[in-house]
Amino acid sequence: MNRLGQETSPYLRQHRDNPVHWFAWGDDAFAEAKARNVPILLSVGYSACHWCHVMAHECFEDAEVAERMNELFVNVKLDREERPDVDAIYMDAVQAMTGRGGWPMTVFLTPDGKPFYGGTYFPKDAFLKLLTAIDDVWVNKHDDVTKNTKQLIEAIDKTSKIEPADDFPTVEQLNKTVQLLGRAHDPEWGGFGQAPKFPSTFNTELILRAYMSSGAEAAKDVVVTTLDAMASGGIYDHIGGGFARYSTDREWHVPHFEKMLYDQALITKTFLHALVVLRLPQWRQVVQETIEYVLNTLTHADGGFYSAEDADSPDADGNGVEGLFYTWTPDEVRGALHDVKPEFVEEALVWWDITDDGNWPDGPGVRRSIPTRRHARGQLERSDAQNFIRQRLFQAREQRPRPGLDDKVLLEWNGLFLGAISEAGAVFGHQPWLDAAIKNAEFLCDEMRDDNGRWYRSWHADAEPGANGLKARQMALAADHAAILDGFTRLAEATGKARWIAEAQQVADTMLDWFFDPSNGGLHTTAEDAEALVVRQKDINDTATPSANSLGALGLYRLAALTGELRYANQADRILQLIAGQVDDGPTMYANALIATDFRRRGATEVTIAGDRPDLVRVAQSIWRPDLVLAWGERYDGPMWDGRNDGFAYVCKEHVCNAPVDTVQDFAEQLLGRPVTIRDTITDEITDAHRASDPGE
Numbered sequence: 233m234n235r236l237g238q239e240t241s242p243y244l245r246q247h248r249d250n251p252v253h254w255f256a257w258g259d260d261a262f263a264e265a266k267a268r269n270v271p272i273l274l275s276v277g278y279s280a281c282h283w284c285h286v287m288a289h290e291c292f293e294d295a296e297v298a299e300r301m302n303e304l305f306v307n308v309k310l311d312r313e314e315r316p317d318v319d320a321i322y323m324d325a326v327q328a329m330t331g332r333g334g335w336p337m338t339v340f341l342t343p344d345g346k347p348f349y350g351g352t353y354f355p356k357d358a359f360l361k362l363l364t365a366i367d368d369v370w371v372n373k374h375d376d377v378t379k380n381t382k383q384l385i386e387a388i389d390k391t392s393k394i395e396p397a398d399d400f401p402t403v404e405q406l407n408k409t410v411q412l413l414g415r416a417h418d419p420e421w422g423g424f425g426q427a428p429k430f431p432s433t434f435n436t437e438l439i440l441r442a443y444m445s446s447g448a449e450a451a452k453d454v455v456v457t458t459l460d461a462m463a464s465g466g467i468y469d470h471i472g473g474g475f476a477r478y479s480t481d482r483e484w485h486v487p488h489f490e491k492m493l494y495d496q497a498l499i500t501k502t503f504l505h506a507l508v509v510l511r512l513p514q515w516r517q518v519v520q521e522t523i524e525y526v527l528n529t530l531t532h533a534d535g536g537f538y539s540a541e542d543a544d545s546p547d548a549d550g551n552g553v554e555g556l557f558y559t560w561t562p563d564e565v566r567g568a569l570h571d572v573k574p575e576f577v578e579e580a581l582v583w584w585d586i587t588d589d590g591n592w593p594d595g596p597g598v599r600r601s602i603p604t605r606r607h608a609r610g611q612l613e614r615s616d617a618q619n620f621i622r623q624r625l626f627q628a629r630e631q632r633p634r635p636g637l638d639d640k641v642l643l644e645w646n647g648l649f650l651g652a653i654s655e656a657g658a659v660f661g662h663q664p665w666l667d668a669a670i671k672n673a674e675f676l677c678d679e680m681r682d683d684n685g686r687w688y689r690s691w692h693a694d695a696e697p698g699a700n701g702l703k704a705r706q707m708a709l710a711a712d713h714a715a716i717l718d719g720f721t722r723l724a725e726a727t728g729k730a731r732w733i734a735e736a737q738q739v740a741d742t743m744l745d746w747f748f749d750p751s752n753g754g755l756h757t758t759a760e761d762a763e764a765l766v767v768r769q770k771d772i773n774d775t776a777t778p779s780a781n782s783l784g785a786l787g788l789y790r791l792a793a794l795t796g797e798l799r800y801a802n803q804a805d806r807i808l809q810l811i812a813g814q815v816d817d818g819p820t821m822y823a824n825a826l827i828a829t830d831f832r833r834r835g836a837t838e839v840t841i842a843g844d845r846p847d848l849v850r851v852a853q854s855i856w857r858p859d860l861v862l863a864w865g866e867r868y869d870g871p872m873w874d875g876r877n878d879g880f881a882y883v884c885k886e887h888v889c890n891a892p893v894d895t896v897q898d899f900a901e902q903l904l905g906r907p908v909t910i911r912d913t914i915t916d917e918i919t920d921a922h923r924a925s926d927p928g929e
Contacts, residue, residue, distance in 0.1 A: 235260075236309060240692035240705070242638045243279040243311040247288065251298035254309045257318060265306040265343035271370050272341040273305035273363075274322060278313050279638040280477075280490035280540040282554050283353050284336040290356045297356060297363075304367045305340075312337075313539060313642060314690045314706055317757045321388055321765055326350040328387040340366050345766045346381040347388075389767040396753045397812035400805065401822070401829040405812075409819035409826055410442045414450065416820070421483050422458030424820075428488075429479045431462065433498040434774050434823035440506055441830055441858055455506055460610035463503075463518045466592075466602035469558060470584060471625050472529075473521030475499050477543075485606060486592060489555045489635070490543040494777050496526050497648035504656050508856035514612040519656055526649060527668055529637075535668070535675035536641035536691060537649050545635040557635050559600035560586050560625075568628035569621060580621045583614075641691040643680050643708055646672060647715025648777070651722040658726040658853040669723055676716060677735065680704045685742060687712060707762055710755040710780035711771060713743035717787035721794060721861075728849070728865020733794060740791055743784065744803055753806030755780050772811055774824040781807050782825035789828065793836035793861045796871040796887070808832065827858070834859040835886045838871075839903070843878025848899050852881070855903050 235255050236248040247254055255261035257274075265272045275292075277284035291297045301307050312319035312335065322339045325347040326332075332352070338359075339350035349369075354362060369376055413435050416424040423429040436458055443451035462468060465484025467476045475495050476487030500522050507515040530538040544552035562581055569577045585591055585607055590599025605612060614622065650672050657665035679702060680688050688704035689712050695703040717739045724732035746759040749770070757771045757780065771780040785807040792801035811825045819826075837857060841848045841864040849864050863872040871887050880892035883902040893899050900908045 240640070240695040241279075241311040241314055241690070242636070242640060242692075243277060243284075243313070244309055246279060246285075247292060247309050250288070250292045251295055251302075252292050252307050253298075253302045254307050257308055257310045257315060261306055261308045262343060262345065265341075268306065269343070271305055271348075271366065272343065272345070273301060273307045274310060274337075274339045274341055275307070276310045276312050276319050276322065276337040276339070277335045278311060278540070279636060280492065280542045281335050282488065282490065282543040283334075285542075285544060285552055287336045287353050287355075287359075291354070291359050294356060297360060300360060300363050304363055306343075313638075314640070316711070317709055317762075317769070318765065320757065320769060320771065321767060322347055322350065324388040324769075325384045326352070328384060338362075342377065342381060347384050347766075348377045348380040385766060388769070391770040391772055392756070392768055394752065394754070394770070394772075394810055394814065396806065396809040398809070399812060400808045400832065401812045401815050401826055403833065405815050405819065406826050406829060406833075409815075409823065410438060410451075412819055413439060413823075414454065417454045417458070418482065419453075419457065422454075422461035423479075423482075423484070427480060427482045429482060429484060430776065431467075431475065431478070431495060431499050431502075433502040434778065434827065435820060436502050437505065438823050438827060438830075440502075440509060441827065444509060444858070452510065456510065456512065456610075459503060459506055459515060459518075460512075461606075462499075463515070463612060464605040464609040466604045466606075468518070469525070470603040470605065471558075471622060471629060472525055473523075474525035474529075475522065483606060485604060486602065487555075488543055489558055491525075491541045492776075493526065493530055493537055493539050493642070493645040494648050496522050496530075497645065497652040498777070500649075500652040500656060504652070504659060505856050505858075508659060508854070512610075514610060517612055517614075519660075523653055523656055523665060526653075527665075531668070532639070532641065532675075532693065534679070535671035536679070537646050537672060538637060538639045539642055539645060540638040541634070542636035542638070546633045555592065555600075555602070557629065557632055559592055559602055560584075561590075561598060561600055562586055562588055564628075565625065568625055572621065572624070576617055576621060580618070580625075583618060639692070641675075641680075643676065643687060643689050643691075643712040644715040644777070646676055647712065647717075647719040650676075650716070650719030654719065654722040654726040659856070661850065661853070666726055670727065673720065673723055673732065673735070680708075685738060687716070687739075687742065707759060709759075709771075710743060710747040710757055710784065711777070713739050713747065714755070714778075714780050714784035714787055717743065717791065718783060721787065721790050724794070725862040726853070730866035730868040733868050736787075736791055737795065737797075740788060740800055747780075748803060749810075752810060753803075754810035755784050755807065770810070772814065772825075773818075773821045775821075778824040781811060782822070782828055785825065786828040786831060789831050789836070790861055793838055793886075794863060794870070794872060795868075804828070804832070831859055836861055838863070838882075838884040838887060840864070840872050840876050840882045840884075842867075842873075842876040842880055842882070845879060845881070845894075847896055848881045848894075851896055851900050852903065855900075857903070860903075 236244045323333045334352045339347050341347050424432050424435055439451050439454045461484050467479045467484045467487040474491050477490045478488050480486045503515045503518050543554045545557040547553045584603035586601040591601045653665050654669045680691055682700040687708035689706040689708045691704040717736055720732045720736035747755040754770050757769045774782055785804040788800040788804035815822050837860045839852050839862045852862050867873045880894050881899045882892050883890045890902055
């Protein structure tokens with residue numbers, strides 16, 4: 233029987249009607265495998281994964297394949313987003329065996345969970361042959377299975393055995409990584425490397441920091457070329473806002489259309505930081521529309537942020553077609569704008585490059601177009617008439633069958649977006665975004681933390697409350713704690729509310745109590761009292777999301793500066809010492825760890841604004857410096873507030889302070905470290921075109 237009917241994961245629900253006798257990950261599956269003495273077939277994916285859907289249709293919905301799977305194996309379905317700890321272990325095993333990885337992932341395990349063979353996508357015929365071959369090995373060549381499992385366990389257990397270096401990642405390693413990224417940069421289309429192209433936000437952030445230190449035009453060119461090309465390409469949704477997962481080509485033209493919450497968070501931050509530093513006004517629009525996409529489409533009524541939208545949407549026959557929701561023909565545009573002056577309609581077709589020939593080479597049926605601005609890269613700001621037409625196209629598109637929504641709420645990804653929307657709300661001075669951030673933070677505290685202060689990773693509205701009284705499931709991982717630590721500190725800086733500093737400290741203490749390795753340093757992926765997996769790894773590589781260790785280190789350094797609690801900085805030091813010896817093996821895999829290193833190297837700039845001085849707060853929130861932490865509003869214990877007199881701003885470096893100031897001019901000069909020209913307002917020198925009192929205008 234298929235046992236997925238009661239699961240709340242949207243991905244597992246997609247498979248609850250399969251003829252495969254699926255188990256969810258858990259003790260029942262392992263007990264069944266031991267009782268039958270057969271291997272476990274572990275299938276891993278996620279709800280927005282296009283090729284997961286393809287393999288499901290070809291294999292798991294097929295009666296012949298299902299019969300063979302049920303006969304030979306205990307079959308387990310796993311949502312990688314709910315259990316990235318499990319996914320990471322077996323992905324490492326697949327990569328060790330095959331040299332590559334991806335989803336869907338298929339791994340064959342012994343009844344005690346040890347991997348012995350695996351791969352990614354298999355079409356039906358190849359999959360049937362594989363099932364027969366694995367059965368033959370299990371029955372007739374058990375010594376080979378034992379040999380394979382031993383070698384693979386050694387390969388996937390490496391991170392738990394890393395010993396710390398004597399020092400931190402060095403300036404030389406930091407500079408070497410920047411140089412490597414410079415050489416990997418595509419000077420024509422931006423990004424790093426060739427196709428497929430991913431946003432690689434940590435790489436871009438690292439280059440932006442290099443520009444801030446050196447003023448080198450080459451570094452600036454990397455950032456501008458990359459962000460303009462991304463925002464002008466098909467990877468950006470020009471009609472509805474937000475970014476697709478990645479581009480299948482070098483030119484950011486044809487995306488893999490799934491939209492992930494974590495991408496919206498990380499890309500928003502990168503565009504926001506570049507906007508403040510480089511003041512290119514077209515990026516303001518990108519930040520606004522990406523945030524509004526999440527608030528309009530990926531937000532639960534109670535404040536949690538959903539995980540993703542699918543790449544596929546149904547056609548007239550009910551078949552899932554990738555990108556169908558997002559692409560257009562000229563006739564569809566004309567139909568949506570039937571009452572608009574023809575010249576404006578034709579202008580819209582040219583503006584978004586929607587043609588009879590189409591620009592989507594992989595599109596089904598009639599030639600369709602992905603709206604892009606590649607032909608006018610960086611020219612994104614629209615007239616009032618173009619905004620009106622965009623809104624009409626958006627309304628018409630909303631009448632189409634939407635891509636599938638993954639409406640689970642993940643603590644880690646919510647923490648990432650909480651940090652992004654808090655920063656953006658402060659920079660833009662936009663209260664609705666700050667209100668959404670507060671509502672989200674309160675949701676996380678109320679719905680994803682139990683009475684003992686322990687956090688959970690995944691929440692779904694349809695779940696029945698568990699023994700903890702919550703609809704949340706799966707004990708939170710180190711990455712969850714690191715992300716909400718960042719989110720709460722950013723929210724405290726954006727709102728001036730002391731509560732969020734207290735919440736950040738609670739998260740940091742829980743993270744260090746349950747995940748920190750007292751012997752070698754660093755954060756284990758899973759808590760000390762978590763389910764025992766075949767190995768207990770440490771998440772150290774920065775991939776599509778920051779590693780738990782790099783994000784945790786940066787969060788701890790910032791929290792130490794905000795509170796004066798040096799123990800947080802000491803543990804962050806031990807995290808970076810753990811990573812230091814690994815950087816030379818693949819510097820670009822540690823870009824976010826090097827960002828944390830750069831923060832440590834610069835030292836924190838602590839800014840306190842005491843009393844009711846919204847003009848000074850506005851200055852502080854209009855200038856992005858990667859080493860700056862900000863305290864204002866409600867006071868709390870710590871050196872940021874000791875001896876601070878109302879009406880003054882204090883700018884300190886590692887708690888050594890300049891003279892207090894009480895004018896916008898003097899405060900701006902202390903922050904920027906140079907003379908500034910302030911006329912009637914602070915907009916010219918400090919915020920210029922990127923400042924927006926109301927992003928909806």
